[in-house]
Amino acid sequence: MALVGAGFLLLGTTLSGCSRSNEASNRAPVDTSKIAGKINGDFIVKNAATSEEWPSYGLDYSETRFSKLSQISTDNVARLGLAWTYDLGSTRGVEATPLVVDGIMYVTASWSVVHAINVRTGKQLWTFDPQVPRSAGGKGCCDVVNRGVAVYEGKVFVGAFDGRLIALDAASGAKLWEEDTRLSPDSPATITGAPRVYKGKVIIGNGGAELGLRGYITAYDASSGKKLWRWFTVPGDPSKPFENKAMEAAAKTWDPSGRYWEAGGGGTVWNSMAFDPQLNLMYIGVGNGAPWSRNRRSPKGGDNLYLGSIVALNPDTGEYVWHYQETPGDNWDYTSTQDMILADMTVDGAPRKVILHAPKNGFFFVIDRTNGKFISAKNFVPVNWASGYDKAGRPIELPGVRSATPYEIIPGPFGGHNWHSMSFNPALGLAFIPAQHVPLSLADDPKWKYRSNIPGQPMSGIGWNTGSLLGGAATKAKPFGRLIAWDPVRQKQVWSQEQVSPWNGGTLTTAGNLVFQGTADGHFVAYDARNGHKMWESPVGSGVIAAPITYQIDGKQYVSIAVGWGGVFGESQRATDRSSPGTVYTFVIGGKAPLPQFGKYEQGELLSGVPYDKKDVAPGGALYVSNCLFCHGVPGVDKGGNLPNLGYAPREAIANLEAFVFEGAMAEQGMPDFKGKLTAEDVKKLKAFIQGTADSVRGQPAASAKPKK
Ligand SMILES: O=C(O)c1cc(C(=O)O)c2c(n1)C(=O)C(=O)c1cc(C(=O)O)[nH]c1-2
């Protein structure tokens, strides 16, 4: 088909098909009667002492990602070699932390497809495709990703992107039960996060604050799927009774004249949780406001609890116990959903049970996890929205950061640190943060209306609610990616490593004094955890965003990483010219398997020859921001991520843009349907902006590849 040019091939249609077709030949004998039956709370606690298996998302209930294994160490890591690779058959972002129990790895690819792999051979045991309708693609803000599964008493739990929580038989992959976590079929709720199982309850939150969701978290009985409790994170319609005292208290911090409940208010729990069995408290990280702009959401101001907070809940009942708000009155998509780590440390001479947290807002927090009391906060990246935190734990906000005048907010909405997992090495007292900056300027937009396509408001055409205009001011800060080793007690950076680009993978640290991390430019790297010296690296097929794991089988320590470029930054931008399907890489000392052949990313020629009217370029640009930007990037400037850059698309594709926008040419790949949302006249303007921008890039000496969002 002529329209399917080089750029579009990348979208691929091979999801799970690839592994399926190999199913018979890939199977290897496994005693399935013994799989994962032993995994329960006691096991997870016991395993934390040895780290032999990797039974839950963050390795242990404290989510430390610190492995006690030391067979692979700074002494021999240089001899690390490939044991096997496994093709996940996906072309979109792979964000999963794999779990390994009883010699089987459970890992997810994009579109929530689960793969069970025999770790001894690297061969497939089974796959499960929840068949997420591709029309759900446009409901997610940030790529059709999944961060992994939970395993408990012989079952595997996965959150499907369309909002279903599904239980599978760990031995066969057969579906045992399925529950819809959404409140209604037209809800914008998705699931991208990994479930956790605490005390026999499968616990999961949702994504969707951008699309106008009231955040909540739900617990289901692991064996039956019965819903046990649900806790909302922000108050609902004030004409209805409060669900609980926590909502009554929270409502006092919201201005009802903003009618926030119509846009849900936000506060989604789309990623992080942790559990302290001794305190019987579970912790959740609560997300940003909907819309982003507080002036639109709550015109008289207010802290808007429990946005941007860590909240402690009783895992038995879902009852609120305490909260600490990191970003009062969030205005910039400053989620607190980044991974939390529970640690015990001595602060000012006293032993403290703490939570370590590096949320999007750029500050590193140490919080007392018994009562939520603030201990300290210090910025780990440059910030320009607050000068610091006072003794009570309140940020000292700087003027102008909520205004209608375009302002380069630092960190931007991509965060000084996003969902890419942090790890904490208690032996060294260091946390390893995948830190970054992605420049963006924002301005409050008084014209915001719930779910209205307003040119210039990012992605409002597919239902985003930011209440903010994008751009308008040149950004000055440089984008960066930086691995930071942070001492939480002294609140001080100990070492750092600059990376090629923002959006690098999560980290793993080990008793072998190592930190492992994959990078945006397609490498898997081991550093000396004490000083940041690079000890080993291997190229992998594309940019890495997920976090590595390590485990021991038959007396041998392995390291694995799921590779697949994407996520919200990686949809439109890239830092490598390689392109490969989602792939699991497993390494072992002395491993001799050959690296797979890496594909080359075919960028295509800069677009030329699409006729347009110059006066349509500027209005087309505003429409582009509100419909296309976060998926396709700046035409001719960004290089394309796991979705194509339209400035390098084939001429026929842009000349026939209607086929994509209205006729569903890419619907099977998850592209939203713009019928009834855009007019033919709008599409004419979009073409003008795309070709006009490509033409102006051509007029420049060299196309800059720097992220512009
Ligand atoms: O507010 C939300 O509900 C929500 C959900 C998600 C998600 O579910 O992935 C992301 C975000 N926000 C977000 O702000 C963000 O930066 C982000 C990045 C990613 C990703 O997977 O790359 N997801 C999300």
Ligand SMILES: [Ca+2]
């Ligand atoms: Ca968000």
